[in-house]
Amino acid sequence: MSEYPGYPEEFWESIEKVEETRERRLKETFRRLTPEEKEELLEKWHPDYRPEGKRPLRVGPNRGDYVPNEVADLLEAHALIDPKEIDLTDIDYDVDVLVIGGGGAGAVAALWANYSGVPAENILIATKLRLGDANTKMAQGGIQAADRPEDSPVIHFIDIIGGGHFANKPELVRALAEDAPLIIKWHEELGLMYDKDEEGNFIEIHGGGTSKKRMHAAKDYTGLEIMRNLMDEIWNKEIPVLEFSPAVELLMDENGQVAGAILYNLETKQYYVVRAKATVLATGGFGRLHIQGFPTTNHYGATMDGVVMAYRIGAHLRDLDATQYHPTGAAFPEQIVGQLVTEKVRGLGAQLVNVDGEQFVYPLEPRDVVASAIIRECYGRNKGVITPTGMRGVWLDSPMIELIHGEGTIKRYLAAMYRQFKRFNIDITKEPILVFPTLHYMNGGVEINVYAQALDPNGNPIPGLFACGEVTGGVHGKNRLMGNSLLDVNVFGRRAGISAAKHIKHARVGKLTLKHVEKWERMLKEAGIVTDKKAPMLLPDYRGERVLSRAIDIRF
Amino acid sequence: MTTSVTVEKKPKTKMVKIYIMGREYLVPEGLTILKAMEYAGYRLIRGVGCRAGFCGACSTVYRLKGDYRLYTALACQTTVQDGMYLVQLPFVPAKKPTYDIEKLTPDLSSVLKYFPEITRCVQCNTCTKVCPQEIQVMDAIQAILRGDLATAAHLTFDCIACGICSMRCPAEIVHYHVFQLVRRLYGKYIAKPSKHLRERIKEIEEGKFREELDRLVMAGVEEWKKLYAAREIEP
Amino acid sequence: MKLLYFPGCSLKNYAQRYEKSALAVAKRFDIELVELKRWNCCGVVYSLASDSVFHHIAAVRNLIRAQEQMHETGNEKLVTLCSMCYQVLASVNHRLARDPEALETLNRFMDEEEDYLGTIEVLHFLQVLRDYVGFHKIKESLERKLEKIRVAPYYGCMLVRPKEVAIDDPEDPSLLETLIASVGASPIEYPFRTDCCGSYNVVANKDIVKIRVLRIIKPLLRNSADLIISVCPLCTFNLEYGMKLASRELYGKSIPVLYFTELLAYALGLDYALDKNVLATLNKLYEGGEK
16 A cells, blocks of 8 residues: 555545546546535535524624624623723824724725825824734635636626625625726736736636636735735835734714724733724634634634624624635644635646545535535545544545646645645645635625725715725625635725725814713613623634633733 | 634643743644644734744744754744744844835846845855745845846745844845845836736726626626526636 | 856856857757756855855855756766856865865755765866867868958966966966867967956956056057957956957057857857857958958
């Protein structure tokens, strides 16, 4: 029997089977599911449908809506701060535009506010960790844009809305598809190194759910390439950034406008009062909530802070019942469980196969379908591989890529994936990758319009509040397609920046208040909610059990 | 069906001894340095970011038992070893110079204008040795010095700006800032622009798709379902 | 035959025409110059400091690159075109062969590389022409006999000093004269053919170069030579600088400065490998230009 030193011996038999079936499978395409089959698969196997996983909200603008338990815990929690301890008359930063979140959406918003005429010194980016520490940087496979003659924004629109189960807000979908080529052009002008051939044509491939090849990639470091260029421009324009200073509460004024935020310096424990004429929420997703106990692809700070803060001031949320589990999170080795294995691997031809080396789903169905199929394969049909720690997974047959596109393809176009597994002695050009769904994307969030204004339950813009990126809901409906999130942060980040710049021309901020926090506490009481939870969560806590049981807070 | 994400191990797990900033801790075998620090009680603020090897926040420097050599790693992607003697690099002091990419030319002179110190490179190769992404860092600096920006752009593509190279460089070069400039010069001026992109943007500006998109936005779920089912999928 | 080839920085920039003509000449004699897959600056100036091995690192790393790739050519030879690169690589190689302690120190320090075993043989392209092609072969392969052309050979210093690495007699070399004769042209005698051109002083101390180069070329401008051939990009740069000065300030005239490989390529009919203006210059001389 062949040996695969990076994998435990109990896997070797299965890997051999994968190798035996490979030749035959190169010529096979698994049948796509009908809409009815998809419905059934999702209902039975997608984690969103498990009744124990969710409950209806008992308070706030979305009262009665079902959301995951972990989300409800945060949305029904107390504020972190006590308004009595905050002196709102002593303003630390007085700016035109406050951007909360230093990832892709925040950076794009800040840059476009600047391009639209807001001087750099009147913009402030507040970020929880460092500038650029966000899910954006971790995105791998690509960004969608319909720029080839065989493709069009119309076709892109249909792909997006179908992938989202027709629940998307159509005008947002239109904006996403129509603005896409413009975003790519902006990137080209900034100097981004997208994969291109010698003539300068982008190398574009399929993603899950796309009908045309329109995924622009920078190897499998697409998000990194986008984010680091945006960061370079933020620094070149000298837009001020406050790092390690997450927002813990939005500020209002007496006229019901959003007027800035309270920031908290994680290192010095000092709070800052930031008054702003326009506030842009760009706080990203919620992976670190580990919904239903899933591991996650998200960065350390993905704790849906923006959704919590916006909810408290009356913003309308949507589609939070739709959680995206990326079908292929690493399932082995244990050190990297949950980390992203880009869809690009499937885009380049790798098939998903079970413990017997047989296909069980078309690899480029939309993500919710593939994720459900993998869960069914492992837990329904018991055809998964079981790791020494009890984790289950299926094989993603990456060696096929070398056979289809030629030796060296993986090292060139999947450099990050090759490196990630090589660190643990697994050579993905020769050995398949073990995968299982992992918590990946917050499909829903704060509802916005095409101007990236946050909306209240009546669909009216909340004055002074804008939102863009993963924190928002409505763009992707119930399920986002690959490559549309990197697009989302750019398209709506840009719109938020432009809208904010327009807004500040006539905005007048009144007296600052935290009355909404007191109101919130009353609302919790009235709804009969008893909890010791506080939100936003800011950071997850992974400290060992022993330490936690002995940790005390001493003021010295 | 849930997957556990805590690092709680059953009793009788094999433990290893590591030293975090000189202090000894017993941690379960098989943890990454990052998770081991958390197990030991650190709730990290600096030195942690994406936890997946893409952001360069968790640069770690360490030695091993009985070995004089200095090793470098990303804490989130490296398993602990018994006797590991480690510290994290929470920050690299290197404010980058500001420039306007529109005003630069894609050659050595632009790079030297902002980073004249790259001429101090003595080719010691320390930068290459410590890079956790296995980039040929010195080769890239040398390529730039030869005026070959394209080679340097491709060689340094996988750089996550962790900064370990810059902290160790005797010539005090801040490689990742240099490389970011070089890559932008390549992407903007040396790589060819896309023809199709410009054509498509022209079409959009001229309103070629406006009517159809207007109609689609108003079309409604039934119509969208039909169109979605009728899509022609490019092979 | 295949020979590993170390280009050096100037061959990829200022002296691209030297590389172009050399590759063509080599090809003509069935020699494939295989460029090292990875190489860096040879280290030049500071690499020759003898009091510390640290300065040899750049050179040795390139020798290791050759060592890594020598299975491709089946021999341990590394060819250079630039005479300064030749001098650096050959000198470092020579020193380490006689100083095993220094070699050991370097190998221990460069622990990310395989050990350098000291067996690479560094050659200049002129040696390849002399020892592996042979002047008789060159004579037999001429497309043009450059009978009417008077060529002054300029050796400079890097190829002929110190004697441990010199490719010819340091006092009285004859390699270039033989080469010139083999293409049918007339080699010109003049006193300063092995005098230093001033080298890097052209950057910060131009006067030194001015004095030296003018002295070298003055005798040639008294109507005794049609062109001067060089073996090094830096010498070429300095000589061309001198010719500009000569033309403007001294005699109102100058003569062309070419790489020896360009002269050779022209004689072998390899016009495709020559820059347009070089070809025009040689055509004029060949077809009986000014005397």
